[in-house]
Amino acid sequence: MSAEQVHAPHGPLPRGGMVRPITRWGTDVMHRPQRPVTPEQYGGEALRALASDMVATMYAADGVGLAACQIGEDVAMFVFDCPDEAGERYVGVVCNPTVTVPEVRGRQLDDGDEGCLSFPGAFCPCPRPAFATVEGFGLDGEPISFEGDGLLARCLQHETDHTQGTVFGDRVSGRNRKKLQKLHDAAAPDYPLEWPT
DSSP states (O other): OOGGGEEOTTOOOOOOOOOOOOOOTTSGGGGSOOOOOOTTTTTOHHHHHHHHHHHHHHHHTTOSEEEGGGGTOOOSEEEEEEEOTTSOEEEEEEEEEEEEOOOGGGOOEEOOEEEOTTSTTOEEEOOEESEEEEEEEOTTSOEEEEEEEHHHHHHHHHHHHHHTTOOGGGGSOHHHHHHHHHHHHHHGGGSOTTTTO
8 A cells, every 4th residue: 555545644653663572472561551651751762762663563573553562661552554444544653542432332343353463373253342542642742543443443442452451362252262372372383482573
């Protein structure tokens, strides 16, 4: 898809970062709420450099989103480059995200498969609301929001979950969790611990 077709309402993704190994489920940082970005951090080089590394790692792993905890950083932030139901690509960086989904009465569920770069090679159905809105802050501290349907809605919910210490395996049945483990174990040779570096 050409650059003209990418929606970046709050600016392009930061580039020039370093690809880092992806942190796996079971690591402590993956299973607890992340530290909020503080006012002092906004606009700083350290925050932008972290976001750049996240973007580089997301692309190297062929992902559509990546949270800071997925490269071992205790920071409530995620990056994404993800299509919506119509195939329109949206990109962004969200610090201190909060997600909103439609009330139960107006909610439609998408029960499609979901996967996670921190548990590579494994996918299973994970019902989620088919539309989501995320609000938070950009790298300079400005309020931002994104909303969408399809894979974008799933991505916004999945990545916000990461900032709260939740992995999608926490949201599926025990049976599907066992299926995930088997798929992950079978794919393990393709994803060494240093992947995707």
